[in-house]
Amino acid sequence: MLNIIGYRTIKTALGAALAIFIAEQLQLDFYVSAGITAILCISVTRKDSLLASWQRIVACVIGMALATVLFELLGYNVIVLCALLLLFIPIVVYVNAKKGIVTSTVFILHLYTLEHVTVSILLNEMLLLVIGVGAALLMNTYMPSNxxxxxxxxxxxxxxxxxxxxxxxxxxxxxxxxxxxxxxxxxxxxxxxxxxxxxxxxxxxxxxxxxxxxxxxxxxxxxxxxxxxxxxxxxxxxxxxxxxxxxxxxxxxxxxxxxxxxxxxxxxxxxxxxxxxxxxxxxxxxxxxxxxxxxxxxxxxxxxxxxxxxxxxxxxxxxxxxx
Incomplete structure (x- = not known):
């Protein structure tokens, strides 16, 4: 069965399920995003997984900071969102964290949907990130020898x-x-x-x-x-x-x-x-x-x-x- 499905597929499924379960048990908003983060962080090798996880953490911190400032100062509308992405993506690419663009964009859209930013909301988003990354790293501790x-x-x-x-x-x-x-x-x-x-x-x-x-x-x-x-x-x-x-x-x-x-x-x-x-x-x-x-x-x-x-x-x- 393992040979048919593939160990990476099994790890991805288990990692996503674990991340969603933990986030749901903690009653976090947008808890399915933890599963998305886990899926994106599971890679072919441990080194790739660590690198991808680090880039997503860096990108998310930058994205949340920019989103908080721009949304609160200029308002929650499509024009500001477009300007935010135009500013955010080049910065993330410049700091060599481009693997985190997709994940960070999801969290930015959470703020856009809620139309306000509070400490509890930011904490919610960071917990989703940590749970998703943690589940992926846990799954990637197993790597079959080749x-x-x-x-x-x-x-x-x-x-x-x-x-x-x-x-x-x-x-x-x-x-x-x-x-x-x-x-x-x-x-x-x-x-x-x-x-x-x-x-x-x-x-x-x-x-x-x-x-x-x-x-x-x-x-x-x-x-x-x-x-x-x-x-x-x-x-x-x-x-x-x-x-x-x-x-x-x-x-x-x-x-x-x-x-x-x-x-x-x-x-x-x-x-x-x-x-x-x-x-x-x-x-x-x-x-x-x-x-x-x-x-x-x-x-x-x-x-x-x-x-x-x-x-x-x-x-x-x-x-x-x-x-």
Whole structure:
């Protein structure tokens, strides 16, 4: 049932009902406005909810103050109401509390409807605001963890990386051209999805800082950029070149290494040894050999960048290390 309706829908319904119930029990005028405020303050993350609540409180204080002054001085009519809104909205936007415009306008219209302002009326409006905001914040104390979704995305990205390394190695070995490259596209989409989920998780941690998944997906984003840059380089290497076979073997090792329990340090060492070996080989004699050698060293440079970025990533000790 929860999956069908959605936890945010349930929280919104409960928060609105709770706010209206409390306001009604306190015999406040316009008590349903507390429910409207609660609905508007319930957000996707705790951080958004706190920000929205604060902006509504600030906007309502400004709105009530302006309404009291203008209505009492100039009267309760449509022209004054229009002038009030023309003054109120720019001020609220200027103080960066624009999320409170709708809620504040409702409270301003309460005063307009009553056609007088007293301390008890202002207290009534502030209680409606506090009850609505309080109910929303209470509902938003529950935020379901999305770590399972992020781990699933993490696994899908790593499968794509494994496939890309494997296909790169297969091309260098066999000169095969039947790979569509769709894993590069899928990985890019999954990284974007993972970053969105990670930002949501970060915004739900008000009193503790946990950006492991955000840093992980940003790291994968940088690695994917490198892998995409490598594609045209690989296509220039002839599969008959001896160095291509060595690089293919190294890439196949990397494809097997994209899983828990591996680090980049040992692969950097292997890459350095292979680079030194290539540098010690006989210089190219033809233009074609020169072009291949140039692409070869550029490819080695990109792989070094890949492994260096991965080496700098510091996994959470409580979570699996991944290459």
């Amino acid at each position: 770590e399972k979704q992020m781990r699933n995305i993490q696994g899908e990205i790593e499968q794509c990386f494994q496939k890309v390394w494997y296909e790169y190695a297969r091309y260098l070995r066999e000169n095969s051209t039947d790979w569509s490259g769709e894993e590069l596209i899928i990985a890019s989409k999954k990284i974007d999805e993972g970053l969105a989920q990670a930002l949501r998780a970060t915004d739900n941690h008000i009193f503790r800082h946990d950006d492991y998944f955000y840093q992980y997906f940003k790291m994968r984003e940088s690695l994917l950029d490198i892998m995409e840059r490598m594609l045209p380089l690989i296509s220039t290497l002839d599969y008959t070149v001896m160095q291509s076979q060595k690089i293919a073997e190294f890439m196949e090792e990397l494809s097997h290494a994209v899983h828990p329990g591996n680090t980049a340090i040992s692969y950097l060492k292997k890459l350095e040894e292979m680079t030194d070996e290539f540098r010690g080989m006989e210089l190219p004699h033809t233009r074609r050999e020169f072009e291949v050698r140039s692409a070869l060293f550029h490819l080695l440079y990109e792989m070094e960048n890949y492994l260096t970025i991965k080496k700098k990533f510091r996994p959470d000790p409580k979570r699996n290390k991944r290459l």
